[in-house]
Amino acid sequence: MRTTLLALLFLVPTLALAGTPLPDGPHLVVTGEGKVSAKPDSARIRFDFSRRASRPLPAKQQVDAAVNALLDGLHGFPIKADDVRASDLSASEDIDYNDDGKPVSNGFLAERNVTVVLNDLTRLNELLDFGLDAGASGIGNVEFASSHAKALRDDAKRKAVDDARLRAGELATSFNAQIGPVYSINSLSAKLQEGYRYGESTTLDSITVTGTRAQGRYLQPEVEYRESIQAVFELKR
Known part of the structure; x- marks a missing residue:
């Protein structure tokens, strides 16, 4: 009965991975997300x-x-x-x-x-x-x-891996199952986001084409590195 329930649970992710090798036995598919923010230089x-x-x-x-x-x-x-x-x-x-x-x-x-x-x-x-x-x-x-972009991306990837493991464990536990070894891992995307956020204090002016200084609080630039991975875990029988 439990095997049937798990098979139904993971039917949708399996279809989403059509064309991707999957184990024959019970398994689950999770996506992990990781992000790291830093001040650019x-x-x-x-x-x-x-x-x-x-x-x-x-x-x-x-x-x-x-x-x-x-x-x-x-x-x-x-x-x-x-x-x-x-x-x-x-x-x-x-x-x-x-x-x-x-x-x-x-x-x-x-x-x-x-x-x-x-x-x-x-x-x-x-x-x-x-x-x-x-x-x-x-x-x-x-x-x-950031001149530390490689280290920041590596950190974001580690966070994505940890997030995938955590999601897999929580999902399996909710169905009284245990995750087994990793069957496959795919890196989905690496993305850099950037923009301004309000900061308490900074020496930077806001970017304007008028040349005027911003009044009050200044805008602080920030970059965010994101990583996404998809992992397939086998389930212990």
Whole structure:
């Protein structure tokens, strides 16, 4: 009777793992989750540049001048030469169509972007302001990271393993069963999440394109590393 009950209990997980090797005897499938949060110590910023002109050459020259102004000023920040990437030029005519379906030119648009890695987050707002002042049309993306990423991911994976074991044990116990050896383990995903949270105190400014300081409490950046594993445990008969 107990074997029949267990077989019914684990029918859904088994179907979810169609195509994955499973033991012939009683077993259970669990998913373990692990996450570790940390304060980042670097940021990857992408500055976007775009200029429009009646001809392609002036648009290109304006974009190049703005990009060069940014690159020339980066020596004043803790940014390594290897951590700077400037894209190739993209230039094309911007065309719309009127109500009669006839093409209407809006001039020529030239675009480039520059990506840099900053290793001193206390100067992040200063760098953003400088990039916009140098002529960037906008800030495409800001990604936070930690130099201890590998250790943090390993810690998250250990937590995921412990969580899987705990879930398996609790589930088996609830049906008066005991877990046996692990039959298989699959790593489902590794994910990095980032964002701001309210902190009691920090020296960081909020990220804004206006250059103004935040009033009151400041925003504290945080990165979160997540790991998910799926484990198949045999059940003791």
